[in-house]
């Protein structure tokens with residue numbers, strides 16, 4: 145009894161400290177690491193300073209080839225399928241060249257490149273306007289790995305972030321999505337009516353040491369890695385190929401690169 | 405001072421009426437909730453923290469878990485005894501407490517607490533509600 149009461153008290157002290165200031169909390173947690181509760185990264189978790197993606201668009205000829213990739217994401221994250229386009233929820237989807245890169249269409253473009261299907265998703269921008277717009281910090285850029293992620297519990301559904309994102313990467317749940325999920329993945333939550341959602345770079349998979357679902361399904365056409373590790377696969381591809389990014393002139397510094 | 409009896413009478417009526425919810429419900433208290441531990445939870449013997457703590461503070465602990473998982477990308481919880489758990493309501497808590505209706509709902513209903521956990525987190529015992 146006594147010892148458990150003591151740990152409860154300890155917990156409260158810890159909580160109060162943690163609320164008052166995070167650095168103090170962290171110091172306390174490490175200092176008393178053996179006795180107090182603490183949080184860690186999983187042993188298998190993949191780590192990076194800034195996750196980034198390189199999509200080799202040359203490997204896709206028709207929209208059909210993107211289907212399994214999009215499907216993998218939809219299944220993993222319980223994405224609902226609505227008939228009504230206005231209610232649509234998208235994490236990763238297919239679009240055409242002129243929509244993906246509206247600011248860089250040259251005249252007399254290679255017809256083949258122009259006809260290719262392009263995969264688009266949240267760019268996990270290094271300078272993300274969506275995060276600055278969010279009044280509740282429900283969406284934020286995670287310091288530990290650069291993922292622009294959402295805490296759905298905090299989202300009040302104001303949709304400022306949707307207005308701020310120049311890529312249309314965010315969707316709003318106008319209705320309860322649950323009845324519209326074709327196949328429920330019971331290991332992952334759904335969302336509720338009234339919150340915004342978008343791609344999370346599969347943060348839940350990275351924590352388990354797995355690559356994002358779309359990367360896994362792409363059979364090598366999409367590569368994922370640390371943008372700030374010169375030895376990473378991503379950096380190697382960027383070094384060896386000419387790549388472009390979406391609406392680069394806006395200065396959001398997208399972390400999704402396209403080989404064209 | 406001639407109105408004394410009226411004043412006192414009026415006061416009495418007021419107090420009786422004011423206390424209506426108390427005497428009306430006297431002796432009709434709902435029985436204390438009796439959450440049922442699943443076989444799995446019984447077998448495990450211990451929750452991630454001591455039972456008294458969990459009873460009183462599980463919501464705060466879940467809040468801390470969420471903060472750690474979403475904001476700091478730390479998904480493993482190490483309790484004061486040094487035991488490690490993956491912080492996940494859906495995949496860790498519900499793994500043992502696999503019957504929401506007989507466990508979570510019991511107290512929440514009793515205390516009239518309307519949690520919104522299940523708007524997003526899936527009650528795996530039943531799957532889709």
Ligand code: SF4
Pocket residue numbers: 265266267268269272273274275292308309310311312313314342396
């Ligand atoms: S693509 Fe849009 S939602 Fe994603 S980080 Fe950039 S601005 Fe934010």
Ligand code: SF4
Pocket residue numbers: 277278279280281282283294298299300301302303304305306339340
């Ligand atoms: S809709 Fe949600 S995530 Fe977007 S800005 Fe508003 S509170 Fe933030």
